[in-house]
Amino acid sequence: MAANLAHFFSTFNLNYTEKFAYDYAIKTTVWAVSLTLISTIGNSLANKMRGKPSTKGLPLQHPTFTALDDIEYDIPYVELKRYLQKQSIAQPILLQLIFLLSSIGYFLAYLTYAVIPSILSSLGIIPIFLSFLLTIPISVGKACFLLFVACPPELKLFIKARLKKKSYAPVRKAYWQGRCVYKLYPFAFKLFASVLTLYTILIPLVTSGSCLAYYTPGYGTSFDAYTLSTQFSRFFTLEKACPEGRICHIYSTLAEDASRSVIINVHAGSDIENLNVVYTKENGWIDEEEPRNKSSKGWFVDIERKAQRYVHSVYLDNLEPNTEYNVQFFSDKHKYLGDARFVTLPSNRMEANITLVTGGDSSGSSKTFKFMDYIVKENPNAIVIGGDIVYDNGNINCYYCWDYYLGLFGELNQKVGRLVPLILAVGNHDLGINSHQFREINKNENLFFRFFPQHSVENNTRVPENEERMAYFHHVLGNTLHVTLDSGYLNKFGGKQTEWLSEISKKYQKYVKFAAYHNPIFSGCYFNPLEYGYDSRFLSWIPVFEKYNYMGIFENHVHLFKRTFPLSFTNKNKGPGVVYFGDGAWGVNENNCYYEDSNPNITGIFAKMGSINHIWIVKISASEVQYSAINLQGEVIDSYKQNIKDYIGTTTGSSSKTKFLKKLQDSTKGKSSKGNSNKDILKNLDSSFQKKK
Numbered sequence: 001m002a003a004n005l006a007h008f009f010s011t012f013n014l015n016y017t018e019k020f021a022y023d024y025a026i027k028t029t030v031w032a033v034s035l036t037l038i039s040t041i042g043n044s045l046a047n048k049m050r051g052k053p054s055t056k057g058l059p060l061q062h063p064t065f066t067a068l069d070d071i072e073y074d075i076p077y078v079e080l081k082r083y084l085q086k087q088s089i090a091q092p093i094l095l096q097l098i099f100l101l102s103s104i105g106y107f108l109a110y111l112t113y114a115v116i117p118s119i120l121s122s123l124g125i126i127p128i129f130l131s132f133l134l135t136i137p138i139s140v141g142k143a144c145f146l147l148f149v150a151c152p153p154e155l156k157l158f159i160k161a162r163l164k165k166k167s168y169a170p171v172r173k174a175y176w177q178g179r180c181v182y183k184l185y186p187f188a189f190k191l192f193a194s195v196l197t198l199y200t201i202l203i204p205l206v207t208s209g210s211c212l213a214y215y216t217p218g219y220g221t222s223f224d225a226y227t228l229s230t231q232f233s234r235f236f237t238l239e240k241a242c243p244e245g246r247i248c249h250i251y252s253t254l255a256e257d258a259s260r261s262v263i264i265n266v267h268a269g270s271d272i273e274n275l276n277v278v279y280t281k282e283n284g285w286i287d288e289e290e291p292r293n294k295s296s297k298g299w300f301v302d303i304e305r306k307a308q309r310y311v312h313s314v315y316l317d318n319l320e321p322n323t324e325y326n327v328q329f330f331s332d333k334h335k336y337l338g339d340a341r342f343v344t345l346p347s348n349r350m351e352a353n354i355t356l357v358t359g360g361d362s363s364g365s366s367k368t369f370k371f372m373d374y375i376v377k378e379n380p381n382a383i384v385i386g387g388d389i390v391y392d393n394g395n396i397n398c399y400y401c402w403d404y405y406l407g408l409f410g411e412l413n414q415k416v417g418r419l420v421p422l423i424l425a426v427g428n429h430d431l432g433i434n435s436h437q438f439r440e441i442n443k444n445e446n447l448f449f450r451f452f453p454q455h456s457v458e459n460n461t462r463v464p465e466n467e468e469r470m471a472y473f474h475h476v477l478g479n480t481l482h483v484t485l486d487s488g489y490l491n492k493f494g495g496k497q498t499e500w501l502s503e504i505s506k507k508y509q510k511y512v513k514f515a516a517y518h519n520p521i522f523s524g525c526y527f528n529p530l531e532y533g534y535d536s537r538f539l540s541w542i543p544v545f546e547k548y549n550y551m552g553i554f555e556n557h558v559h560l561f562k563r564t565f566p567l568s569f570t571n572k573n574k575g576p577g578v579v580y581f582g583d584g585a586w587g588v589n590e591n592n593c594y595y596e597d598s599n600p601n602i603t604g605i606f607a608k609m610g611s612i613n614h615i616w617i618v619k620i621s622a623s624e625v626q627y628s629a630i631n632l633q634g635e636v637i638d639s640y641k642q643n644i645k646d647y648i649g650t651t652t653g654s655s656s657k658t659k660f661l662k663k664l665q666d667s668t669k670g671k672s673s674k675g676n677s678n679k680d681i682l683k684n685l686d687s688s689f690q691k692k693k
């Protein structure tokens, strides 16, 4: 333990955020303590300068009375005030000035202690939890300081006298003698000042690198689904994620054409800056065939010593479709580090079936883990995770949640016998912001972006740098176009994102089309557009989904289970309607709103819904798409089928639109507060979209 402590202090490695917290602690401590001392000296000086009693009245703006005015007005207080006024001394201008400056000094000192942490955290400079830890006790300390140390001595003595029901004689005496409370209680004052000073240094030290993680089993203090860990607690409880000389995670993501390219991501020890990736399509030993190779220079993770590693993302292209590849990893000193296998997806001309697994709001919970074996059985071509992936809230100190999660997928890949590519949409808990906040996110400081390149750049030649990584992108998976969208975190719904969605949908018109994003348009929780209004994506995304006959849309965020009927809102729909699946409950605690809402399906758009943890298995063949929802027990709780020919290349409308409208009208009869009929609203939505275009 002692050795550990010594090691901890000798190797304390402050990261960027922590440096700010540390600087902040030092600066604010110096600033606040200086102000407190100057104010105290000023106050003391002023008390001495007051000299002997005078018959002149004490000005009412004297700090004594300003403070006294805050106390409940009652008869003894009035008596005291009158008494003090009668007996008080004349206050020279200089004395008043010193009192005033002292009061301002105290005020600034308190402000420094109590307000700055919240300002720093709102600017994203220190973690919010650190700010919380700093601000609450500082505020309590501030109140204590005001009451027992900095408050006018008369007030303190007055309170004491009141409590002890004694006379006001000590008040008079103390005031005339110019005593201050810190003179009366020097030990208490010194103790308080020392504790405050130590506090501003120790708290940031002990709380630096704080992470409040949801669901992931923790290396700190756990409260229900939450775990608080700090660099301090992790130092003693967490193993180094990537020891030197080793690879700790291998996983794959995809570029645009999944039949001809793949992105292999490797986390390796902090001594493996350069990685040599050798790959061949043959099974067996690489040297039997002429291998291809790529070298990678890694990105160094320097969050804390336990997290240090190099992250390599290598773009392998010009691959053959539906082909198994063996890939081996070597250090720049030709040391063998590990290997993996991956299989490219079939091309759109192949008659191969494709299986996708999709869900959202996963995390490293035991429930998420439970689904892994069901996924292994499905042997999917890709896994789509619709945001809120590990609930790190964009806090880089929560890196260990990603390690835990990648460990789960590492086991899954081992069981499947190859790397199953991941497609990940961004969610609020991946960034630490809500939709439409549009706060600037530093992609270098965000592990969602740093760990998961999901598209290529420069005409499919390389992996994007962190700053170039987009929150919306597409993948072609056999005969399927899968679009991942940003539901308002870094990009607005309309504008560029919708234009891009239109372009890409048009380009792949003849493909089966799906989209996934985090925040749902048709939330399974209190969904009643006639009461609460329509999401603006009605005007931007839905017309595109319908124009290009998207078959399935995967929504998340609400922690429920839902499937809508096929829905059509615009005249552009030529197919049976778009079906929306969701709502992201792959391991998180389910939302209770389904039970709290007396009529959760008031619009009638939901064919199935409930408060159920689940994932969706999507099987795409040449002729149909089969969706199955699987619950925690591995049971199929919903099954739904679509014929591809009803969507692709069809030019005739379907009756499901009328059916849906009828359902919506029947179920919401008399609910519209604005008196508009549903037809009007939908017509208006359509015409406003036309105008917008």
Ligand SMILES: [Fe+2]
Pocket (backbone or CB within 6 Å): 361, 388, 429, 557, 558, 559, 584, 588
């Ligand atoms: Fe969530």
Ligand SMILES: [Fe+2]
Pocket (backbone or CB within 6 Å): 387, 388, 427, 428, 429, 518, 556, 557, 558
């Ligand atoms: Fe969410």
